[in-house]
Amino acid sequence: MSNSRKSLRTPLKVRLRIDHPVHGEMLVTTRDISECGVYVLIDQAQNMLAMGERVQGQVQGLPMEAPILSLEVVRVEALGVGLRFVQAE
DSSP states (O other), X not given: OOOOOSSOOEEXXXXXXXXXXXXXXXXXXXXXXXXXXXEEEXXXXXXXOXXXXXXXXXXXXXXXXOOOEEEEEEEEOSSEEEEEEEOOO
């Protein structure tokens, strides 16, 4: 399988709060990040998030409040999900 990603992924482990319209708030851990998105580790991700869903995300544990970002689910795997950063509309 070839890697068709356009952006370099950088390993990054931080806590991320995801706000989902149905499942509510989830605290997850990131695995890596790129300029286009982030991969998060979620137990039972396949049962919670679906391709194309939009969620809100905010990094936790910083000395100041991080911005809340819009994210779209672009990949669902057994270990977690790939989320794409969505520009404000």
